Amino acid sequence: MKKRRGVNYLFCLIFIGACTAGGNQNGNIAPEEILTNYLAGDIIISVSDAYEMYDQDTSGVTLLDIRDQSLFSKSHELGAVHLPYNEMMHAKPQSFPNYKNQVFLVYSDQFTKAVDAFFVLKKKGLPNVKVIQGNFSEEAGMLVDISMDARYNYSDEFEKAKKRFEQKPVAPPPVVIPKRKVITQKKKVVEEEEGC
């Protein structure tokens, strides 16, 4: 009996170990690794580099357009695969052929949307995902580079705002005086004047 108990315990331990290893929901997500890769410049890729990468290995690289259907049907990058952001939540990685060895280059009409899509795809378990540093322009019909630098010189704008309010001080809100007081004050002044 004792031996049998021991075996049962052993079985339970193995079972728990298996469940823990298999049930780890974030098994593929390593936040430190993603952050390090991002800071090393391995996640964001310029438009020209993306085109070059795609041209060199068309079969190994997938351009992923995450815009809405209406925008995609108007124009898109040649050879791009369409996966709208809203539908991405319910897509299965297996729907992409050979997804483990593919490099996915994500683009959208807004760069931040493509960045959000990156996180979704990583959670899906796609190992090689990069975000194209550009927005798809409908007018140009192609990806247009965007700058990651600050659009404004913040300290300059701060000084400008400071000067603006120094030159034209905004009037303080009018002080509302109750009507009764105003009337009595006026009457008193009039009476005094008449008295003089």
Add this chain to the structure above:
Amino acid sequence: MKVKYIFPFFVGAFMLVIGCQQKQDGQPKMNFYKSQAVNHQLIQPDLLAHQLINEEPDIFLLDIRAEEVFNDYALPNSTNIPLASWAEKKAELEMILRGQQKVILIDQNGTDARFASFFLKHSNMVKPFILDGGLDAWVETILMAQPSDEFLDDDQQEIFKFREAAAMYFAGMSKAIEPAIFTGPVAKKRVKVVPKKKKIINEEEEGC
């Protein structure tokens, strides 16, 4: 008797192998669809300005830009921990953020903050907010608030008035910057608003 033990042993070993494979593939089956959404919590510049003006408690402004640009301009009472140092100084970061109720990440355009937010959430530290559009949007919305030539309805006028007042408020403040980095939680400086004295006797004096 030995034959009896072989079966459960193989079942357990089989499940262990499957579990390890799932971990390697990165395709966890549990909650596969529920955990997909990114769900970044974004806060608009207007709302942040409103909360800062009203000195709402429990707000921790975490500026993740490089120290040089932070010294050039920063939001009042913000603390600088550059994103580049996060991976190395994870323990210190955790210590600083421990107990913070509402962490708002500030960068220049919202991209760095997204990666920072992902890092914080998946490291089980905090679930931060991101200033939507970063300081670019902040400057554009608040500091550069200009009257529009177009016809504004009542709501738009109210928003514009608020933005102008907020710009005056923030432009009037000195650049309050926390001097030390990684020195633990620092007490926030509060700006005292001194009410102006009302002039009441002017009219009477003029009358005489």
